[in-house]
Amino acid sequence: MEQADSAGSRELLDCIVIGGGPGGLQACIHLGRYNFRVLLFHTLGGRTLLAKHIENYLGLPVVSGPALLETGLAQAKNFGVAVENVRVERVTGHEGQFEVLASGKTYRSRYVIAASGAKETLAPFKNLHRYFGHSYYTCMICDGYRTTGKKLLVIDRTVNGVRMSIGMKQMYTRDVTFLAHGFTLAPVYRTLLEDEGIGLIEGRPEELLGETKLEGVRMADGRVIPCEVILGWGGITLNDEYLGLLDPERDADGFKIVTNSSGESSIPGLFVLGSLRTGHSQAIISAGQGAEAAIAISTRIVEL
Numbered sequence: 001m002e003q004a005d006s007a008g009s010r011e012l013l014d015c016i017v018i019g020g021g022p023g024g025l026q027a028c029i030h031l032g033r034y035n036f037r038v039l040l041f042h043t044l045g046g047r048t049l050l051a052k053h054i055e056n057y058l059g060l061p062v063v064s065g066p067a068l069l070e071t072g073l074a075q076a077k078n079f080g081v082a083v084e085n086v087r088v089e090r091v092t093g094h095e096g097q098f099e100v101l102a103s104g105k106t107y108r109s110r111y112v113i114a115a116s117g118a119k120e121t122l123a124p125f126k127n128l129h130r131y132f133g134h135s136y137y138t139c140m141i142c143d144g145y146r147t148t149g150k151k152l153l154v155i156d157r158t159v160n161g162v163r164m165s166i167g168m169k170q171m172y173t174r175d176v177t178f179l180a181h182g183f184t185l186a187p188v189y190r191t192l193l194e195d196e197g198i199g200l201i202e203g204r205p206e207e208l209l210g211e212t213k214l215e216g217v218r219m220a221d222g223r224v225i226p227c228e229v230i231l232g233w234g235g236i237t238l239n240d241e242y243l244g245l246l247d248p249e250r251d252a253d254g255f256k257i258v259t260n261s262s263g264e265s266s267i268p269g270l271f272v273l274g275s276l277r278t279g280h281s282q283a284i285i286s287a288g289q290g291a292e293a294a295i296a297i298s299t300r301i302v303e304l
């Protein structure tokens with residue numbers, strides 16, 4: 001790639017990839033191995049970085065998120081992908097001529113892959129950081145297995161917690177209690193939990209207890225709820241501010257970006273991967289989507 005000057009790069013790149021999580025990195029590896037001119041914008045962070053032990057990634061019995069990213073980044077660089085460690089601020093333009101603004105400079109490319117993921121919203125419980133990823137989990141698909149046979153507390157601010165509690169009981173552990181955080185559960189859901197043999201607690205949790213391992217939760221009213229593991233989904237915020245001007249189509253909730261099966265959004269030439277787009281969010285799914293988008297772009301570039 002030409003050296004970027006204060007105005008950015010004059011060169012028209014084949015693809016700019018935004019976000020170095022598993023989605024963006026896999027796209028880079030495929031595109032790099034096509035000998036395309038590819039630039040990856042990557043800032044430290046993302047959900048994969050928070051994953052302490054990924055056990056459901058084919059070929060890697062257990063890998064930490066940071067180790068997966070480090071290996072993937074080296075692999076991408078090895079195939080000639082250029083990397084800028086700066087945050088993308090804005091994307092404008094159209095297929096064949098996108099303009100990407102980052103750190104005050106403008107870069108141009110024929111295609112853009114948005115793979116910047118999402119930010120996890122964590123509940124403001126005291127000591128949460130001490131147990132996060134070890135006995136406090138936020139993702140049932142990722143870490144449900146780790147609760148097998150343990151005393152589990154599901155914490156949620158919505159009735160979705162009822163569904164989660166029932167699912168956890170069916171798959172992982174018989175000892176499940178649902179803590180309805182800050183709201184009163186409707187009678188129909190109380191009956192449902194009772195029928196399923198799931199305990200119910202209502203109130204405001206404040207602090208996670210235990211010195212070396214999680215022992216329980218102290219509520220604002222002083223009650224102590226014993227548990228060994230917690231599943232507490234706090235939601236996510238998408239890292240998509242830079243797409244504001246392009247405004248790709250969203251799902252019915254106006255939240256995640258809708259794409260076709262190759263990952264192309266309603267904006268031709270703008271591909272979207274991973275947590276940003278509708279569907280389940282898993283490291284291996286993001287990686288698969290990265291490969292799919294890269295292949296789709298390659299067929300357009302070489303007009304196959």
Ligand SMILES: Cc1cc2nc3c(=O)[nH]c(=O)nc-3n(C[C@H](O)[C@H](O)[C@H](O)COP(=O)(O)OP(=O)(O)OC[C@H]3O[C@@H](n4cnc5c(N)ncnc54)[C@H](O)[C@@H]3O)c2cc1C
Nearest residue numbers: 019021023045046047048088116117142274275281282283
């Ligand atoms: C605690 C935890 C445990 C998990 N465990 C598992 C598991 O066991 N198995 C599994 O499959 N999945 C797991 N996941 C889910 C998995 O991490 C996500 O599905 C995955 O991160 C999605 O990958 P991604 O490529 O979309 O984005 P991310 O991994 O979030 O990467 C996005 C990248 O984009 C960067 N970025 C953001 N904004 C910008 C910008 N404007 N410019 C440039 N760069 C930007 C971020 O800093 C980050 O580096 C876990 C998640 C968490 C939080």
